Amino acid sequence: MKCLLCSFNETNKYLIPDPSITHLNFEHVNLIKNYVYECKNCNHFFRYKTNLEGKIFKSKSYIDHKEQHCYFYQNKTIPQHELQFKFLKSKIKKNKINVLDFGCFDGKLLDLFLKNKLAEKAIGFDIADRKLVNNKIIFYKDIKRIEYNFDLIIFSHSLIYEKKIFEVLKNLISMANENCLFFIQIPKYFEREVLFSLIDQYHFFNEKSLRFLFKSLDIILSKHKINPINNDQVYLGRLNKKSKYKKLTKNSPNKIKLKKLNDKIMKLESFFKIKDIENKELFIFGSTIVASYFYYYIDKKKFTGFIDENKIKVGSKLLNKPIFHPKVLGDGKICFVFDVSSTLKKRLQKLYGNFFIFI
Numbered sequence: 579m580k581c582l583l584c585s586f587n588e589t590n591k592y593l594i595p596d597p598s599i600t601h602l603n604f605e606h607v608n609l610i611k612n613y614v615y616e617c618k619n620c621n622h623f624f625r626y627k628t629n630l631e632g633k634i635f636k637s638k639s640y641i642d643h644k645e646q647h648c649y650f651y652q653n654k655t656i657p658q659h660e661l662q663f664k665f666l667k668s669k670i671k672k673n674k675i676n677v678l679d680f681g682c683f684d685g686k687l688l689d690l691f692l693k694n695k696l697a698e699k700a701i702g703f704d705i706a707d708r709k710l711v712n713n714k715i716i717f718y719k720d721i722k723r724i725e726y727n728f729d730l731i732i733f734s735h736s737l738i739y740e741k742k743i744f745e746v747l748k749n750l751i752s753m754a755n756e757n758c759l760f761f762i763q764i765p766k767y768f769e770r771e772v773l774f775s776l777i778d779q780y781h782f783f784n785e786k787s788l789r790f791l792f793k794s795l796d797i798i799l800s801k802h803k804i805n806p807i808n809n810d811q812v813y814l815g816r817l818n819k820k821s822k823y824k825k826l827t828k829n830s831p832n833k834i835k836l837k838k839l840n841d842k843i844m845k846l847e848s849f850f851k852i853k854d855i856e857n858k859e860l861f862i863f864g865s866t867i868v869a870s871y872f873y874y875y876i877d878k879k880k881f882t883g884f885i886d887e888n889k890i891k892v893g894s895k896l897l898n899k900p901i902f903h904p905k906v907l908g909d910g911k912i913c914f915v916f917d918v919s920s921t922l923k924k925r926l927q928k929l930y931g932n933f934f935i936f937i
């Protein structure tokens with residue numbers, strides 16, 4: 579078995595505790611044991627098989643899916659693509675650029691480039707046909723057919739699905755103009771081990787392996803931050819020619835701390851043995867991957883629903899269970915909250931009361 583990045587054939591193997599989860603509605607799949615491998619040479623974490631092999635992204639329910647990733651910031655719900663656009667606009671020095679969004683979903687980010695007259699051509703790539711929000715977006719399903727050169731190439735949560743990642747990147751780099759900017763946004767896997775339960779992706783990058791990948795393609799990365807996107811790593815890349823971009827500092831390799839995850843599962847399960855919880859209604863905070871993951875371990879008979887502050891999510895469902903606003907919490911109700919910052923902890927308690935159990 580060889581590393582998908584460097585072909586070295588010595589790896590460490592990790593068994594991720596069930597459930598395995600797909601990106602489609604965060605549904606549970608327990609088809610295979612979920613093994614993640616770590617390359618002993620480049621420290622990349624990956625899996626050889628996704629079991630679904632991309633099928634899910636071509637399914638009707640995925641194509642019809644209207645998930646919009648949002649952040650709650652300064653009392654407002656802000657869609658992720660607006661935050662990304664604002665950031666990219668500040669980094670681009672000229673108008674009339676050609677933009678490629680690799681994994682463009684419904685084209686909302688490209689739409690902002692067109693509406694703000696920043697893009698001459700907005701090109702979207704995705705593996706499935708989907709209705710795009712702007713008919714000026716030029717859409718491709720096959721990389722080899724793309725006929726444009728680019729000043730900006732966006733990878734927002736997309737490279738992780740490409741098993742043959744080198745081939746894909748080489749193809750795209752051949753379409754990059756000399757000053758092309760590369761934008762890469764991926765989750766911080768090593769701060770949220772639950773993300774390793776995602777069964778439909780191949781790669782789990784840390785800073786070291788991402789830098790290794792791009793350096794081998796002669797692209798220098800610099801690290802950035804987009805507020806309030808704190809759960810993701812954000813990088814900009816430039817083709818390596820006397821780049822003024824600072825090189826990344828050397829980081830010590832990341833490890834998957836499965837002990838932390840297993841401890842959380844045990845802590846959660848231990849609550850169901852406490853008598854006091856017997857007559858309470860249970861909730862889980864959040865309506866994405868983390869919530870879906872820990873739902874697996876919840877006593878289903880007592881579970882009422884998920885809790886989300888995002889008004890767009892309230893009233894809809896996750897795993898066929900309703901999503902409520904936190905204001906429904908009260909006496910006789912307990913809401914489990916996983917993996918949140920101390921700032922969010924304080925805010926939740928202040929706004930909605932002491933109905934939370936933080937794990």
Ligand SMILES: [Zn+2]
Pocket residue numbers: 581582583584585586617618619620621622
């Ligand atoms: Zn490797």
